[in-house]
Amino acid sequence: MAAIAAGPSIDSVTAFPGVRDVVARTALSLATAVLAPALLFASTFAWLGLSAAVLVALAWMTGAIGWRRARGHPVSGLLLLTLGIMTVRSTFTLATGNAFVYFVQPVFSDACVAAIFLGSLLTQRPLVARLAPDFYPMDEHLAARPGIQLLLRRLTLMWGIVVVVKGSLTLWLLVSLSTVHFVLFKGAAIFGLTLLAAAATITIASLVVRREHRALVAVSSR
Numbered sequence: 001m002a003a004i005a006a007g008p009s010i011d012s013v014t015a016f017p018g019v020r021d022v023v024a025r026t027a028l029s030l031a032t033a034v035l036a037p038a039l040l041f042a043s044t045f046a047w048l049g050l051s052a053a054v055l056v057a058l059a060w061m062t063g064a065i066g067w068r069r070a071r072g073h074p075v076s077g078l079l080l081l082t083l084g085i086m087t088v089r090s091t092f093t094l095a096t097g098n099a100f101v102y103f104v105q106p107v108f109s110d111a112c113v114a115a116i117f118l119g120s121l122l123t124q125r126p127l128v129a130r131l132a133p134d135f136y137p138m139d140e141h142l143a144a145r146p147g148i149q150l151l152l153r154r155l156t157l158m159w160g161i162v163v164v165v166k167g168s169l170t171l172w173l174l175v176s177l178s179t180v181h182f183v184l185f186k187g188a189a190i191f192g193l194t195l196l197a198a199a200a201t202i203t204i205a206s207l208v209v210r211r212e213h214r215a216l217v218a219v220s221s222r
Helices: 002-006 019-048 050-070 077-096 099-122 127-134 146-176 179-220
Strands: none
16 A cells, blocks of 8 residues: 555656657657658649549558557548548548639638637646657556646647648638649748647657656656
């Protein structure tokens, strides 16, 4: 009973992954859920048209999730979120055959996603806390630290704002540019914004997690 009251032992405090591991996880998730479908859509759109591009991008996301399930790996929350949004977009686009419908839908999707991010701040577990294991696995003792809980809430707020900016930028580019230029500039701008936000997340999270990990080890060694 005394051991339980004292908290986790040193052996139960797992070492946190290095920055290189986090960057690799983040890069793989972004490449799979953001970059790859965007490149597939743009190239297929140029050669085969809108319907084929929509189906190819959707097939990529479905295949990526099926591949992870077949290999027994946990399915990324980012992949599931992206697939859900893409399925709705694809259904409306194929039903109407209108390219503008496909390109304007992310604006509404971003509004919904931003609302989910910001609305989750009213719950005990904000959205970033649910997505974090895809990028930065932590044991339950480290995840329960007050500093980590505050970090997850602040990152949820930050990403909610990032998604609002992303949707606003998409709408501005859509009404300002031709379809071809929109596809080119939107992909580069959104990927750059996402990459910048991801870099800020990794930097801030690494500093906080290191600090909280040292504090947890100090408590466990007493």
